[in-house]
């Protein structure tokens with residue numbers, strides 16, 4: 001018999017994600033949810049997250065492209081995929097034929113989707129994206145009149161939603177309040193010509209910080225995974241859902257003055273017990289975490305990581321932890337090693353750390369009781 005335990009693994013508490021979705025509902029009372037599961041559900045494993053969240057009846061699952069929409073659909077869930085951004089011509093025929101939710105930001109997209117729908121003798125529901133400040137997608141508010149007039153001539157499209165996106169919900173209240181007002185004006189203008197069923201502006205930071213009275217739908221991403229992008233009253237109730245662990249592969253004593261890893265940036269100041277751990281930047285353990293005072297948790301104790309992160313391996317000082325041996329698991333992200341802290345140490349943001357976790361790491365779901373159930377892995 002071979003022992004197939006993976007060398008490094010991502011364990012996900014899918015019930016924590018469902019709990020966080022309930023918090024999004026409390027923070028945005030009465031709103032429908034577009035549960036954002038793009039980028040492999042922020043590294044948590046798209047399939048297992050969709051399967052669990054579908055029971056909570058979101059309106060849509062938010063994705064980045066047609067391939068992700070297909071992955072969502074393949075789970076057999078009842079909520080439909082929703083493409084969050086603009087779509088290139090190559091993906092539009094599939095989107096139009098599949099009944100996925102999508103946005104339009106230009107007359108060109110409107111005309112293309114209208115002709116695809118007309119060819120299939122269907123009426124396609126579309127969400128009008130409005131650019132109220134993000135500068136990434138959407139019609140400008142000043143273009144709305146012209147766009148709505150143009151849509152009158154495209155009977156194969158029906159305006160089913162109005163949406164926009166907030167660029168500084170986490171840092172600029174003055175701008176964001178003005179943006180909420182501008183969005184409200186846009187929604188009023190659209191509503192004179194159409195009956196959009198879905199009106200949505202807020203992602204996680206917007207949900208946690210702002211009231212958008214005209215909206216009836218929200219698009220939580222990061223907060224579903226238990227991380228608050230802003231300080232807020234809900235912060236303490238969010239439950240982080242991911243644990244990253246990797247196996248110690250070797251433990252040795254190194255003498256004084258011995259370099260550890262490429263560049264010899266760390267040289268032992270005295271003799272040390274050094275553990276080699278089977279994870280590296282090819283797994284998404286960022287090279288920017290080298291020499292930043294990051295720790296691994298081994299036998300319940302924080303052990304400083306030493307020297308540069310290599311492609312498949314990192315090293316930790318285990319001098320203070322007796323009995324560490326090859327095969328022991330080291331925790332790198334978990335209840336006492338937060339993604340926020342790591343992001344800060346790597347000079348980046350939590351989204352980047354989570355979505356960077358690579359395909360080499362298996363995703364295992366542990367529901368009912370959280371991580372303790374995964375302890376055997």
Ligand SMILES: *Cc1c(COP(=O)(O)O)cnc(C)c1O
Nearest residue numbers: 036084165203204219220221222
């Ligand atoms: C990714 C994305 C979201 C989710 O953002 P979070 O900050 O992770 O909550 C919401 N809306 C759009 C349009 C997105 O692209």
